[in-house]
Amino acid sequence: MQDLPDLVISNATVVNADGRTGAHVVVTGGKVAELIDAAHPVPPASVTVDANGRLLIPGGVDGHCHVAQVTGRYRTLDDYAVTSSAALWGGTTTIIDFGIPRDAAETPLEAARNKISLASESRCDVGLHASVVAWDETVPAQLEELAALGIRSVKMYTTNRGSTMADNDTILRVMKEMVRLDGLTYIHAEHDAIITDCTAEHAGRGEIGIRHLHQTRPELAEEISVKETLAMAEYTGAPVYFVHQSTPGAVDLVTGARMDGLAAYSETCPHYLTLDENVYGENFPEWYACCPPMRSPETVAALKERVLAGAIHTVASDHSCYDLSQKLERSDDIRQMPHGLPGVETRMPVTFTTMVSPEGHGIERFVEVFSAGPARINALRGKGVIAPGFDADLVLVDPAEARTVSGAALHMGTDFSPFEGKSLRGWPQLVVSAGRIVLDDNGFHDPGPVGRFLKRDGFRESLEAPAELQAASL
Structure with missing residues (x-):
């Protein structure tokens, strides 16, 4: 038989x-x-x-997750067993994490190997992005070895001076290596000089607590950084992917570059499609400590228009699992507190509610940004298609079933959700x-x-x- x-x-x-x-x-x-x-x-x-x-x-492909991430003196409270389980609870069957060096003593290759070892506890499939903070003569060989390991993308930050920020020389050199190795450059785009100056001005007025976060990181800082990075990508011919874009202006810059023939991609996150800067006046503004911050209601509406119109290629969680006590510890000074939101489990329902009607209209576009797009852009064979x-x-x-979010009932290893109480x-x-x-x-x-x-x-x-x-x- x-x-x-x-x-x-x-x-x-x-x-x-x-x-x-x-x-x-x-x-x-x-x-x-x-x-x-x-x-x-x-x-x-x-x-x-x-x-x-x-x-x-x-099954969902979340191309932007931070698991067991160490940043300065803070460490997210999850591990691969927890985050991968939460991903499955939320309809995501593949996550892509980052091997970000925890300090100057850890190389990009060491950081990636550490994450590969930790990922052995994962309940779902895992990919990995590398990260380069500072250029030295060993970086090309490290990138070659990373590519041999199947890690074909490198993330760099244009801000976070003194920790994860890569200068323009480093970004340009890594882009050239990514062209040579047929890889993809990931960019966190915020103009560091503008943010540093704006934050210092607010600190001088005593406006440096979490309630002022959105005022210290203006939309202009994101858009100028995107424009500058696109120029480097055009010069080098490097494909470039912008994480967590929060403004329609940033998305439009990428759209323009694509019309000129550049392989450039826009990612946004569920919180930028649904939450606005008014959350920083609520009882727990710490729930919304992330960079970039939430934007004006007008910006949120315009960003939503672009994801529905197809100008945004993926929606990722940017999952970072801190708890409320870690957030509250230095909420008096946004320069000291940890930034990042738990979201791998809620990515599907938040994005679905934004994009799909109760009758199921718009579901194909949702599948593109939730699964098919991130699988295709990140070269994940066998993913994103039935x-x-x-x-x-x-x-x-x-598509018609609704549930109310309770942070305590979720499975991400933290005690809150920025979507608490939302249907x-x-x-x-x-x-x-x-x-x-x-x-x-x-x-x-x-x-x-x-x-x-x-x-x-x-x-x-x-x-x-x-x-x-x-x-x-x-």
């Missing part, structure tokens, strides 16, 4: 970024084996789940990761440390690969 498929999700409305179809999805060996028209009989399987017409989307040969990372969702749609009802059911009506089923470290292809190599190679197993 022929072996049965491991799993069939029957009667699903299968949604990819390019459209939807009614199908029974057959899963074998951790991969999608077949899509059968829903008008045909349901094939037998070891396990069958009836989707009853609900939306089945590719099709034969792709990984069986699947999420079932009812959101788009919570996953079933999550399948590598063919395993990890979340269903009976709760979370911990698969153990089964997550794989994903070795990524070259940037242009991946974009030019035919579909069958894009689906090939790692």
Whole structure:
């Protein structure tokens, strides 16, 4: 007797970024084996789940997570077991972390190897970005070794003087190396001189607590840094990806560069699409300590227009798991407190509520920024699409079901959420990761440390690969 498929999700409305179809999805060996028209009989399987017409989307790819991150004297309170589990709770089946040197004594290669070791505890698949802070003669060889390890992207900060900031010479040299190695340059773009001066002016007036965060990091600082970085990318020919863009002006600069032929990409985060600067006047402004800060209501509305119109390529969480006590410790001085928000678990419902109607309109565009776009841009084979040969990372969702956020009920290793009390749609009802059911009506089923470290292809190599190679197993 022929072996049965491991799993069939029957009667699903299968949604990819390019459209939807009614199908029974057959899963074998951790991969999608077949899509059968829903008008045909349901094939037998070891396990069958009836989707009853609900939306089945590719598992989320979160291209911007910070796990067990050390910054100065602060360390996020999570580890890979916690963050990967929270990701699965939130419909994300692949995360990409950063190997950021904790201080000048740690090299980019050492930082990346440390994260690869820690990732052995992950419950979902993991990719990694490297990070360069300062250039020296060893960097090219380190970048070559990182590429051999499957780490094909490097993040650099244009701000955070004295800690993670890379100067323009370093950025330019790394960009040239990324061209040579067919990699992607990630940029945190905020103009350090403007921010430093603006922060000093506010400090001189005694306006340096968390309630003044949004006033110390103006939109101009982000947009000038994007413009300057795009000029370096044009000069070197380097593909460039801007993390957590918070202004329509920054996005428009990237759009203009793309029209001129540059491979440039915009990422934003759920909090920039839904929260505005008025949160810094609320009871717990510490919940919203992040850089860039929340912007004006007008800016938020314009940013939302751009994500709906397709000008923004990915929505990532920028997950950083500090708790409220760490935030409160120095909320009197934003120069001393840790910045970053927990969000890997809420990325799906916040973005879904922003982009998709209760009837499911807009779901294809959501799939693009939630899964397909980040998988394609980051050269993750087998991710972001429900099709034969792709990984069986699947999420079932009812677009009309709403739940209220309770930070205490989430699973990210912290005690708050910036979305506390908000009613959101788009919570996953079933999550399948590598063919395993990890979340269903009976709760979370911990698969153990089964997550794989994903070795990524070259940037242009991946974009030019035919579909069958894009689906090939790692």
